[in-house]
């Protein structure tokens with residue numbers, strides 16, 4: 219159980235955090251040394267060997283998590299509370315620089331550009347742009363190489379318009395941030411507060427329609443286009459290719475069939491069947507999405523279509539049962555769109571399709587409580603070493619931010635492993651295992 223004293227700022231707490239950082243940094247350095255590459259420099263715009271989650275070993279993932287968690291905890295422990303409570307102007311500034319494509323203007327200019335040039339090219343006021351870039355540079359996004367002269371760095375280079383992270387940052391700082399500003403109004407309204415209907419979401423309050431209706435409207439077209447890129451960006455950030463790495467696919471026989479339920483174009487499972495030639499795929503989604511999927515595969519991997527390694531079948535997962543008798547039902551970023559009752563409908567329909575040996579793999583962010591519990595009380599989750607917060611605090615904060623995004627956009631949620639287990643129980647499925655996939659997890663369920 220936690221020693222509450224460790225949270226009270228005693229000297230041991232602080233020195234233990236420093237030791238955790240020191241040992242994690244040693245791990246990071248040895249990982250870079252092992253591949254013969256220099257440790258990352260904030261000033262560099264060159265891609266590094268471990269920039270995406272798929273490229274990182276388990277040891278590196280854990281070390282980076284500890285560094286982020288312990289540095290955040292250390293700084294927050296010693297800084298004045300008022301000081302750390304009020305750092306939240308960065309998203310608005312990020313929105314300005316992504317829309318103005320400042321990183322693109324600085325491409326291949328390591329010596330930087332004067333802010334007057336940036337202002338002229340972007341149409342912004344020079345004085346205001348300068349202040350925005352200074353705040354971001356203070357947070358290590360862009361560098362001020364000489365007074366009023368800015369250059370790209372390790373972070374800002376991800377804001378090039380061709381990078382899907384640009385779309386993701388744009389999506390989060392525009393409709394994401396604006397709808398989240400309505401969170402308090404939505405939660406304190408006597409009608410929308412207790413409701414889990416999509417019409418009760420902060421986004422609906424802001425826009426007067428659901429986010430997907432907005433994207434389907436002429437007014438929302440630009441945002442809709444960016445949203446498609448943003449979902450790619452999310453995949454880059456949370457490591458969509460982790461699926462091949464974390465589950466023992468190599469041990470399954472020739473002809474093993476995976477049904478990608480609500481699979482969109484199958485952009486995630488494509489990587490899987492390209493890596494493991496014995497696997498086959500059925501992609502199921504709404505009819506118009508299945509048509510997009512067929513086009514996507516015809517372009518990206520026509521041989522998989524010709525050899526029947528991939529098949530397509532329309533599905534309404536609320537009212538229909540997926541293709542029966544598949545070995546796996548893979549459900550990625552579906553349940554987080556829906557309240558519990560709808561999730562139970564989806565899983566119950568999947569259950570009806572299952573043969574005795576079928577498995578369900580739910581691929582989602584998996585939240586943890588922030589309170590430390592005995593390992594025997596929650597054997598499924600990895601708790602960070604003390605005195606870190608057991609959920610790795612700042613080292614794993616994005617799933618909790620994503621949870622609030624889901625609340626803002628769709629009035630839906632990310633879940634803990636216990637909440638997934640409960641959805642499974644209500645759908646006739648029993649929990650088998652939680653597989654750690656970095657920022658996300660795979661919750662494996664089998665027939666109860």
Ligand SMILES: C[S@@+](CC[C@H](N)C(=O)[O-])C[C@H]1O[C@@H](n2cnc3c(N)ncnc32)[C@H](O)[C@@H]1O
Nearest residue numbers: 480481482503504507533534535536550551552
């Ligand atoms: C957040 S996306 C996830 C897509 C994909 N699994 C991934 O991880 O990228 C949600 C998907 O659910 C699909 N969907 C929504 N309602 C559906 C329904 N009633 N039946 C089948 N698919 C549906 C959407 O078309 C979309 O592809």
